[in-house]
Amino acid sequence: MTDTKKVLIFKGGWDGHEPDLIAERFAGIMEKNGYSCVIYDNQEVMLDLELVMSQDLIIPCWTMGEIDTKVRENIVKAVAAGTGLAGCHGGMCDAFRNDVEWQFMTGGQWVSHPGGDGISYEVNIRKGSSPIVEGLEDFPVCSEQYYLHVDPAVEVLATTRFPVVPYYHISNKVVDMPVAWTKFWGNGRVFYNSLGHHDDVFDKSPSAQILMERGMLWAAEGKQYAAEHGLTTERFENTAKMY
Template sequence: MTEKNVLIFQGGWDGHEPVKVAARFAKLMEKNGYTCKIYDNQEVLLDLDLLMRQDLIIPCWTMGKIDAAARANIVKAVAAGTGLAGCHGGMCDAFREDVEWQFMTGGQWVSHPGGDGISYQVNICKGSSPIVEGLEDFPVCSEQYYLHVDPAVEVLATTRFPIVPYYHISNKEVDMPVAWTKFWGNGRVFYNSLGHHDDVFEKSPEAQILMERGMLWAAQGKEYASEHKLTTERFENTAKMY
């Protein structure tokens, strides 16, 4: 039986509790038969061969910077079939200056009007994906993420803005994506904007179900790519170099 591997790298702003969140995600994946290794640094990302052997990469790193070579390796590994999944600021408020990271992940945090402790509703986009099958809309009390989002993503859940008054209320109400999937080359990408603190997944169990299913979906893409003999040649021949 082939070993199924997950690489998690944690760090950045401590306010998002990267150590606790990484441990939670590792436990969820290990429950599903994956071998998880957690790293406290980005140096591991410089080993392209290691990244290529992963079924899933989970970033838990808010803000900060990423070495261009490290990001390029993740880009290549995901394009080849390795999955990418993350939550909240650990993936889509990471490496704000790196536009290729934002292109791959599908979105970027820009604000959370009202800060932490905002009560709002997460609305499931029923029928959008097996990831949300059987899930119902649910309440959350946390940060409500306002993101700039890639229009190519498949939206799985949304939340309505505005909830609190701020400059954005002069515009119409919008349904902001909370969770989505997309593809990057042959790889699967999943994002869930919930997870400001680790206990969000305790207070709103649906958030953890959503996260677990999304991580598994992303991790299973590598096997699919292998079974269908998908290569990266069609992407690499026209890839724009950064």
């Protein structure tokens, strides 16, 4: 392990999610905590496996679009080896809709936001679920309310109640939809927060930023933990390929 803690942020895709502002915000948060951050506006840089493997944390800010197969393979390998993965809203879990391994790794995929932007709803903290939410209380948000298809293996840290507005899904039972979660991918730690439709959500709802900061730091610490405990990827590498 080197003394320099590194974060790679890559941004692009649909501009409506303000990837430039989100990337700058997250870089500032991580730099405040002693990390060196580099923001890229392309995926090509991640064709360099050595570069990707050297990161402590990768933050995608790339809504929709497509991902180069080799780039995704490199990220998958790096996270499995201990590099963290963390992101928010569509920048991580509405990225690369056609890539099911990306969805497998991240733990969920956006499918709808009934009512669109400007919906008022409550984020309910699942107390005791993780140190990431310690001391946080339920808080209101006015933004898009994400309905996601979620990996049952995730550890849910916060939820929101559906339905809030009428749509076809109201014929079903009321559900508590995950808002934030953690999971593992090999030796790597994965964190997701569905808040963040616009950058100012983190100013209007300060608890959303606290949640994001703590989640990114938790994910970034996984590589050091794996190294200190002698964790390798050998136990994962003989599994069958997905395709």
